[in-house]
Amino acid sequence: xxxxxxxxxxxxxxxxxxxxxxxxxxxxxxxxxxxxxxxxxxxxxxxxxxxxxxxxxxxxxxxxxxxxxxxxxxxxxxxxxxxxxxxxxxxxxxxxxxxxxxxxxxxxxxxxxxxxxxxxxxxxxxxxxxxxxxxxxxxxxxxxxxxxxxxxxxxxxxxxxxxxxxxxxxxxxxxxxxxxxxxxxxxxxxxxxxxxxxxxxxxxxxxxxxxxxxxxxxxxxxxxxxxxxxxxxxxxxxxxxxxxxxxxxxxxxxxxxxxxxxxxxxxxxxxxxxxxxxxxxxxxxxxxxxxxxxxxxxxxxxxxxxxxxxxxxxxxxxxxxxxxxxxxxxxxxxxxxxxxxxxxxxxxxxxxxxxxxxxxxxxxxxxxxxxxxxxxxxxxxxxxxxxxxxxxxxxxxxxxxxxxxxxxxxxxxxxxxxxxxxxxxxxxxxxxxx
Numbered sequence: 001x002x003x004x005x006x007x008x009x010x011x012x013x014x015x016x017x018x019x020x021x022x023x024x025x026x027x028x029x030x031x032x033x034x035x036x037x038x039x040x041x042x043x044x045x046x047x048x049x050x051x052x053x054x055x056x057x058x059x060x061x062x063x064x065x066x067x068x069x070x071x072x073x074x075x076x077x078x079x080x081x082x083x084x085x086x087x088x089x090x091x092x093x094x095x096x097x098x099x100x101x102x103x104x105x106x107x108x109x110x111x112x113x114x115x116x117x118x119x120x121x122x123x124x125x126x127x128x129x130x131x132x133x134x135x136x137x138x139x140x141x142x143x144x145x146x147x148x149x150x151x152x153x154x155x156x157x158x159x160x161x162x163x164x165x166x167x168x169x170x171x172x173x174x175x176x177x178x179x180x181x182x183x184x185x186x187x188x189x190x191x192x193x194x195x196x197x198x199x200x201x202x203x204x205x206x207x208x209x210x211x212x213x214x215x216x217x218x219x220x221x222x223x224x225x226x227x228x229x230x231x232x233x234x235x236x237x238x239x240x241x242x243x244x245x246x247x248x249x250x251x252x253x254x255x256x257x258x259x260x261x262x263x264x265x266x267x268x269x270x271x272x273x274x275x276x277x278x279x280x281x282x283x284x285x286x287x288x289x290x291x292x293x294x295x296x297x298x299x300x301x302x303x304x305x306x307x308x309x310x311x312x313x314x315x316x317x318x319x320x321x322x323x324x325x326x327x328x329x330x331x332x333x334x335x336x337x338x339x340x341x342x343x344x345x346x347x348x349x350x351x352x353x354x355x356x357x358x359x360x361x362x363x364x365x366x367x368x369x370x371x372x373x374x375x376x377x378x379x380x381x382x383x384x385x386x387x388x389x390x391x392x393x394x395x396x397x398x399x400x401x402x403x404x405x406x407x408x409x410x411x412x413x414x415x416x417x418x419x420x421x422x423x424x425x426x427x428x429x430x431x432x433x434x
Contacts, residue, residue: 003408004395004413004432006432008378008399012248013256015256015257018259020045021236021237022049023240024201025053025235026050026053027101028204029050034109034178035076036075039075041232041235045235045238046419047418053098060089060102063075079110089114101171104174107158108178113152114150115150116148130169134165137161138179139157140155158183165191168191168192174193174198177201181212181222181225183222189222192218193218196267200236202220204231211223236262237260237261246280247278248424249289250292251330251397253293255290257286257289258287259286268314269316270282277296277331294373296332297332306333307336308321309337310338318340318342318345322392325349325352326396329352329358330373331373335369343365345387346364347361348394349367351383355378355397378397378402382406385409391416395407
């Protein structure tokens with residue numbers, strides 16, 4: 001198990017380019033199963049979760065060609081459906097949360113799919129009801145083997161219908177969408193997720209010959225087609241990484257420029273950091289964060305305490321709340337962080353408290369941060385990363401702490417951040433991978 005040893009207290013300076021978006025990559029990679037033709041995908045991040053999905057696709061029979069470091073060609077002409085019933089497939093897909101999105105394409109194109117109960121972050125219950133109910137409404141039948149912890153999905157014929165999703169699940173919407181594009185007739189999905197990454201999936205599918213309208217809204221209409229062709233698609237920059245770098249610059253009092261961020265796709269992320277008093281400037285498609293020794297949390301107009309909470313797009317992504325929480329510890333003022341979607345994502349705050357942060361964990365979903373400003377002197381610590389986003393928050397704290405910290409279980413960070421140690425060291429950090 002790998003670890004990071006971080007010498008804190010060093011200021012960062014320079015330019016950094018965000019990787020391709022992990023959450024978009026997992027969706028569009030599954031979409032290659034919808035066509036037997038060649039599909040080129042550019043700006044694929046070189047991270048564990050994405051690489052594991054590519055390996056899984058390859059073992060399923062997808063021909064994979066690496067064009068450049070971050071560009072691949074996929075050809076899903078000869079899929080080995082028998083492999084889906086093997087023990088190896090079960091092990092590979094069970095460890096990867098994103099593997100659930102192969103269900104829609106497989107059922108749409110081949111009429112059947114097998115999937116174990118998916119793995120991923122240990123951040124609370126992440127149910128699959130939205131995925132399964134939507135695909136069922138299109139005509140698929142689900143069965144669950146409790147002993148094997150495996151789902152079997154079969155469909156003789158898929159037919160479009162109207163559906164109102166019980167939650168605006170991003171992966172659920174993606175899975176249903178990829179099923180509906182090859183279903184007969186018209187499918188209407190109301191309360192659909194509309195994140196930029198889902199918009200990207202829709203654009204990719206439309207370029208393959210799908211007929212999807214309402215892209216960018218929560219009401220999608222899909223006119224089913226019989227066949228999808230190949231295409232070329234480029235993944236957006238990762239908004240979570242952009243937010244992580246903004247928080248990192250503020251926490252360490254550093255001056256950095258984040259290049260090519262696709263600013264218009266960041267939603268309220270920049271303004272949410274401004275609420276913490278962090279200065280940032282849009283220059284073209286870049287974000288410049290100047291060096292600032294301190295920053296103060298705003299209050300609401302009526303003087304009440306600031307609250308930052310996650311919400312479906314265009315609200316604030318839950319993946320950044322861990323970053324906001326740690327960055328608030330060095331701000332002046334108090335704030336309530338409300339993580340509505342996952343009940344275990346704030347449990348890493350005990351590690352920040354050990355380092356000297358003043359945080360009250362109110363319940364599994366809420367934490368109050370009392371920002372100490374310049375009076376905060378984080379102590380170095382030895383800790384372990386419980387999930388991807390908590391891992392990057394702990395790394396930010398370690399970079400700002402006095403002394404040398406160690407973070408174990410950094411495989412969790414590697415799942416979502418490409419060569420993070422090398423890229424930050426190029427800015428002046430001192431991170432050693434052990």
